[in-house]
Structure formats: structure tokens, C-alpha cells
Amino acid sequence: MAPHRMATPESNDGDVIQYNNISRPLTSGIYAPTPCFFLDNEELDLAAISHHAVTLARAGLAGIATQGSNGEAVHLTPAERILVTKTTRTALDAAGFSSLPIIVGCGAQSTRETIALCKDAAIARGDYVLILPPSYFNFGLRYPLESLITFFRDVADASPLPVLIYNFPAAAAGIDLSSDTLLHLAKHPNIVGTKLTDGNLGRMNRVIAGTSLLLQQQKQQQQSHPYITLAGSADFLLPSLHLGAEGGLVGLANILPKTCVALQHAWENGNTKQARFLAGVLSRADEIVQKGGIVGTKAVMQEKMGYGGFCRRPLPRLGEGIAELDLRTWMDGIQEGWSVEQSL
Template identity: 30%
Template structure:
């Protein structure tokens, strides 16, 4: 793996073509807050728990995760102060570097509506150690927003962004903002826009982007935001996934990604295809929790299965975790204990790290 050039993505107005992040499985990491009962705990706005954050980051990269998305939707970006954002990014960049993982890029999320605020956040993220910016679409006025307006908004950000820009298309958190495949074709031509995370299940739109002959796919990478779609998206030209379940079971999701690429290189057999389908099935079983509970479910599983973090969830209004605690977890326990056993089996084989 090559070490990323951290000067990549100089001001987009220079016209120089930026490079996309290396292909592989990325995790939108949760942000860990101080646990109840600790001296620094505040029930309204608990501080960062950087020790657990680092423990989780190293757990992921040792499991083969290619890079981290910090302060995306799963990272509760909208509940995080500016100084906390910078502290979070810089601490994890240092932790990765110190542990020998300088080649694992950090993608910093933004979730602002205003262009200048977005650019400032990207600039601060770069100073803290991020290599790419994943920019959420502006959805406040989604019903009245035209495709031309979306195109011009992202182009305005990319023109001045000091980091390469990835388009984060997640209708579920942007008031159902819709970005059409034709708009992606136009945006993909921008020298400082290098990819997208598609967090929706519209498989025909994903195909029209990932397989479009009007997009330079060496410059613009398509990542699915849904691990349950990983195998289908790989077959239509997508690069990989930025996936929540991989934050719990990194080796399982990485294994499917590796299986696909290895089998494609040598010629996919029926046995290869069946093995990939079986693994995709297991991933889909686990993704049901992620789809149902989002960051709350991810944190619950990480705490219960691996002992990292707290089951009490996020900052208000997400604080509290599962409302019915053990009763709700019992509905998922069999599936997740089975996935944990599979994760540990893959760890013993030592293929992903």
C-alpha cells in the first residue's frame, strides 16, 4: 500500500486533477463519548473519549480497513463542536501514524448547508490531518432545490476546497434531497471531485453512475454506503463500501471485497460466486440492525461484542441506547454472536490485516 500524498487536493481552483482515495473498505466511525460514571461525564454533552476512539480505530485497521471516515452521519457530526472535530481528527491521524498506519487515509465529513462554512470546515479538517472531504448535500430546501442548484453548490465547494471532495448522497438525512445520475456525470468531471458515497438503495441509479461511460472512473470512485449492497455494487463498477457494519466486523466486509477482486483477477468460478453470495447473505443479516438503529445500534454492538465504548449511545437526542436494553438486543444476539465467531475465524486466518 502506498502512503497517501497529504498535499493532494490543493485548492480546487488551481485546476490540477486530484486523485481519489485508495480503493478498499472504509468505516464511518462512531464518535465515542465519555461513559456514565466517569469523572468527566456530562449527561447533556459528554466529552470525547479519545482512548476508546483510538482503540476502535486500531481495531479497524488491523482488520484490513483501508481508511476511516470521521464525522460522517455515524460520527454524529452535527452534534460535535469545531474544536472537538479538530481534536478528533488530529488524535486519530497521530494514533494511526504512531502505530505504523500512515497509509490509511482519513476522510472528514461535513454536514453544513452554507458554502463558506463548508470550506472553513474542510480547511480545518486538512490542518488536523484529513486527506479527503466527504461533503453532505445541502438538503434544507430539498423539495425546491433544482439539479442545477445542486451542481453549482458542489462545484462552488470544489472550486475552493483545499481537499479533494467526495459527494455524500444520503437522502435519509437530507430531507430526501435527490441527486440525479446526470448531475453526478457533470460533477464527476470537476478536477477536485473524486468520488461519492451513495447511501441509498436505488440500484438503478447506482448503476447509472458506477457504470456510466460518461464518467472517468479512474478519477471518480463510487462507494456504496450500504454493505448489504456491496457485492451488487462491485459487479456494476463500484469501487467498494463505506460501511457501518464494517465498524463492528471489519474482516467480514473486507473479506467479501477481497474475494470479489481476487476471483475477478483469476476468473470467477461458480464456487467463488456461491462463496461470495453466502458471505453477502451473512452481511445482510447484520446490516438489518444498522438500518434499524444507525449509530445507536452500531455502538450497542461494539460495546456488547468487543467491550469498547458505552451502550448508552450518543449525545442528546440519541443518548440512552436501546430503550428496552437486553430485551431488544436478544432479538439480534444470535445473528451477531454468529458474526463475531466468523470475524474471529477470519482473524485467525490472518488474511485481511
């Protein structure tokens, strides 16, 4: 895929910050939406953030996403969000992974704040932004479709970084962007992909086929720009790859990164039997992790990887509505996947 040009953003105090004007390309592969780690006093644990990013890079991931749901972006101040992404970039560069792209979650409830977060992401040395539709007023007011289209267009016009659209109805008050809407927005030169966590493989099929056709038409007009479609859950990674998705941006890759990568490699190499086996392993593990949410994900990471800790309050810690039985259920459910991970 061809790289994208970046505008030169302004810092919050009005100073112009200079950046490399070519972003790192998004390639086929597995991406992980990383958790944000905290010390006992709930301050950022920058050492754990750095360590985890490098661990994922060494496992063969194609890129990392900060400030997603797993990253507890809603629990962070704007300055903390910048620091998390900066820390991730610095750690990757120092470990020899300077070409690995960082996608930054920048969804907010107003167009104005979303654009501001996109500019902050550029200051933090992110490469792409991932945007959920605004949803706070959806049930009371119901956004007209044209308002949502205008939202994404306005953000893409103003963002110094290329935009990926995130369709996840469960995290957006039920807002579910249709394939027609996504293909309409895909024509924008600064909208370069989608993460689909809706589980609708029919929609994914239409988006992949439609953006492929759109790319052919743009090439004929010499106006082409790349477009990437990513599965939003390891649970349906294999069928997504079969439909033509370039990979997945999946939470389970924080715990089983090598297994996720191995599945994609097996599928790409035509090893159908191995791909199906790994897909089953990931699907069973993903069900457990999804039930536990970010609290369960961090608990599993702490138990299996030696770091992970807890979430910022009001999310509970072990013993605060989370019993040892819950933890053991999560551990038992992840054990098959963990055994496979250790074998790779």
C-alpha cells in the same frame, strides 16, 4: 489511482499551516465511517477513538471516515471535530498506518460553513471530504437543481481537499441526486468520487460506466483525475462490486471489518460461492444494525468489543426508552456475523 494536489489551508487564527501537498490515494477496498466515542460525562474519549481506528486498520480496511452520521458530527463543536480527526490520524501514524487515508464528513447547511469545515478538515490532517447536499430548506423551499450543482462546484473550488459527494436521500430530506447530476459534477477536477447509500443499483451502474468513459476522454486530453464509487451499505456491497464499484464505505465495517474485507477479497479472487455466503451474512447483520442506528451500533460494540458506550444526548441510553429486549434482539441478530468475524 493518481494522488491529488492539496492547497495550503489557513488555520482559524490566520496562520498558514504547511502540509504535505500530496494526499494519500483512495484505493479499492472497505472504508468505515467511525463512531465518535464519549466518556461518562460526554467528553471525547480519545483513547477509544484511537484504539478503534487502529483496530480497523489492522483488520485490513482501506481507509477511515470521521464526522459522518456514525460519528455524530451534528453533536460536536468545530474544535471537537478537528480533534477527532487529528486523534485518528495520530493513532494511525503511530501504529504504522501512515498511508491509510482519512475521509472527513463536512456537510453543512450553507456553502460558507461547508467550505469552512473543509478547511478545518485539512488542518486536522484529513485527506478527503465527504459532502451531503444541504437539505434543511428542501421541503419548504425546494432547492432548484442548479442551486445544488452550484453548491458542490463552489465547495469543490474552495476546498483544500478533494471532494466525494454523498448521496443519501434519507439523511438529506429526500434530496436524491440523479446519475446525470453526479456525472456532470464528476467533471470537476476536485470532485473525485461518490458514496451511494440510496440503494439504487441502476444509478450506480450509470455513474460507474459514465465516470469510466469520462476518464478515458480526459486521458485523451491529458486532463484525467481519478474517480472512486463506493457502496454506502454492506447490504448491497456484493452487487455494487459486480457493477464495478471500488468498494464500500459502510457502517457495518465498524463491527465486522474482517468479514467486509473478506467479501471483497472473495469477489476479487473469483470465489463466487464464498462471496455470496459472506454477502448473505453481512446483509442479515446489516438489517439489524440499521434498525438500531448509531445507538444500536454502539450497544453492539460495547457488548462484543468492550467499548462503544453511548451517544450524546438527546439520543437515549439503555433504559431510557431502550429496553434490554432491544439489546438482546440486536445481539441475537448480529451473532451469525460475529461468529464469522471471529473465524477470520
